[in-house]
Amino acid sequence: MPRAVWIGFALVSGVLVGVTAGLLSAGGATIALVLAVVRYATGEGA
Secondary structure, eight states, X not given: OOHHHHHHHHHHHHHHHHHHHHHHHXXXXXXXXXXXXXXXXXXXXX
């Protein structure tokens, strides 16, 4: 395989991994925030 193909493949996979990680961390933070608000609203967590 030409080197350009490998470089392109590495770039595409790197972008996909970055986007996936970003979505997961953002989603996790949102879920944690919602859970914290719910616990605070119900009086279970101070």
